Amino acid sequence: MPRLQGEARGRWAARLDSGLFVAGGVLSVWLAYLTLQEGIQPGWPLLLVVVFWGLVAYLVLPRIHRILTQIYLPDYFIGRTRTADGLLGDPVNLALLGEAEQLHPAMRAAGWTLADELTLVTGWRIVVSSLRRRTYRAAPVSPLFLFQRRQDFAYQQEVAGSPNQRHHVRFWRCPDDWLLPGGARVDWLAAGTYDRSVGLSLFTLQVTHKIAQDVDAERDHIVEGLQRADPAVRVRVIEGFGAGYHSRNGGGDLIHTDGHLPIVDLTGLGEAQAAPPPAPPATRRTPPAQTLFAAVVTAIRGLGNLGIAGFAFAGDAAGLELDGVDGAQAVLPAIGVALICVALFDLALTVLMLTRRNWARLMLCCLSLAGAAAVFLSRTLNNDHGRLGGDLVSLGLSVLVLLALSSQAARHWSRSAGTGPGGG
Incomplete structure (x- = not known):
């Protein structure tokens, strides 16, 4: 009772x-x-x-x-992230196999920096850095949602020391026993895009980063960097995983992709490189x-x-x-x-x-x-x-x-x- x-x-x-x-x-x-x-x-x-x-x-x-x-968008995996406002966000354009102890060292070896958690302090710091055009290598990224939760962590690469332009990629741990449509098993899904400038969102008028239209170029940049850093990284591609389309992300930026989904296999990385990952953020x-x-x-x-x-x-x-x-x-x-x-x-x-x-x-x-x-x-x-x-x-x-x-x-x-x- x-x-x-x-x-x-x-x-x-x-x-x-x-x-x-x-x-x-x-x-x-x-x-x-x-x-x-x-x-x-x-x-x-x-x-x-x-x-x-x-x-x-x-x-x-x-x-x-x-x-x-909440009325018109489906509440199941469709290959797109969501913004905090519920809008469709960046496309999921990368999948990975491996543990966090392998993923973090691989990203660091490829020249990526773990992004700070978005807080009032780090949010203010990125605003000041953008206005003063000062470097902030670990600048936070805005939250996007997949599996009804925000990203577990994100990595970024600044371009020319400017926080206004950067490569960045968000990672989500897949639920246990979850399979991609079609039956493939992966451990992580990721969404990588390139910030080209700062501007106003088309849908909300908020100040935000504007991304480059060709999200496939950023996807390939991430994969090629991981392969250059360690030859043990293997890649296979699910072609036509998502239909190629022209659309917009949550900020109203045009995006274009061929729909291919690379699966990056990190399970072959040696023990010597598998250093302990950064501690995950504690429960809020x-x-x-x-x-x-x-x-x-x-x-x-x-x-x-x-x-x-x-x-x-x-x-x-x-x-x-x-x-x-x-x-x-x-x-x-x-x-x-x-x-x-x-x-x-x-x-x-x-x-x-x-x-x-x-x-x-x-x-x-x-x-x-x-x-x-x-x-x-x-x-x-x-x-x-x-x-x-x-x-x-x-x-x-x-x-x-x-x-x-x-x-x-x-x-x-x-x-x-x-x-x-x-x-x-």
């Missing part, structure tokens, strides 16, 4: 998460529209047009793509950026309410009169107590969310949705179709928290806490 109850709670939480995910997408469109409306006026509000671009590029379009691709224990952002915003909101409560009590102590309000001396303390309760509730939920209580994350999502809905209802009931004014900040923060906590990264982090007390 407890197991059945747990499964029922899990299904309920999943349905609630789906609803919150869609609600976040709808509210993000509304927020972007109101931001543009506020920005189309002379003076400093024009800066809000830049905010509008940021909302559309990094919140609205990615959320819309994620919702739509720190919250993702989305969860941290929501926690900071909610904590600031809670502390702000505590500050306002302090002013309310101070006004009561000073005998502050509220025009037109009967019993003002009773109103101020009541407001202060209510604000303290709200603030403590916010702070408690923030702490519980950071300890990976999934129900606390869902509760904060619902509170943020309620805050945004209150603004919408107020404008609707008052027939207010003008500019939003001062409520834009509170509405924006509510929508941003909802988007952050309903994101795939935040959901996965909260749900993967296990069955211990930190779980949902």
Whole structure:
């Protein structure tokens, strides 16, 4: 019985998460529209047009793509990776046989550098390196997904010391007993492409690397480098594995391939070269950026309410009169107590969310949705179709928290806490 109850709670939480995910997408469109409306006026509000671009590029379009691709894209292997937004990403153009203890030394011997994990620090470093045109040999790559998980690791080669141009390849360990369509067994799948410049994504308008159209050239570059580094590397090719096609990747860049899939056999590498690989990244224990952002915003909101409560009590102590309000001396303390309760509730939920209580994350999502809905209802009931004014900040923060906590990264982090007390 407890197991059945747990499964029922899990299904309920999943349905609630789906609803919150869609609600976040709808509210993000509304927020972007109101931001543009506020920005189309002379003076400093024009800066809000830049905010509008940021909302559309990094919140609205990615959320819309994620919702739509869950409907029309198949959830099985089709030889293409996916972006974090659910769009089709780079093609899978390489397969390998061998263990990690053979793959890592082979890549290093071929002149490749293991890419750093993408974090706030390394992400900022690659931005600075790109702007200053400084070398960053281990620059991180954006996450792509295969087998419903991001790459296990990636390797790259800078070109002329510039992080804007580089060879790079992502690797995914295949699931146990998984076979390629057609029945071939491989241990790793990889997607190699060449970054030719930095530009805007065609589909999301985000700043991203633009890849060269001929992905076969990058595939051949990887294979030939491995063979030059060690003659024990063997290669066989599955011709016509995927039909040759012209298409676009997740950034909107044109890609062209003949559809051939080389299988690189590393099992013949000698023991002398099979040095221990770099330690794999540990299971994520720190919250993702989305969860941290929501926690900071909610904590600031809670502390702000505590500050306002302090002013309310101070006004009561000073005998502050509220025009037109009967019993003002009773109103101020009541407001202060209510604000303290709200603030403590916010702070408690923030702490519980950071300890990976999934129900606390869902509760904060619902509170943020309620805050945004209150603004919408107020404008609707008052027939207010003008500019939003001062409520834009509170509405924006509510929508941003909802988007952050309903994101795939935040959901996965909260749900993967296990069955211990930190779980949902």
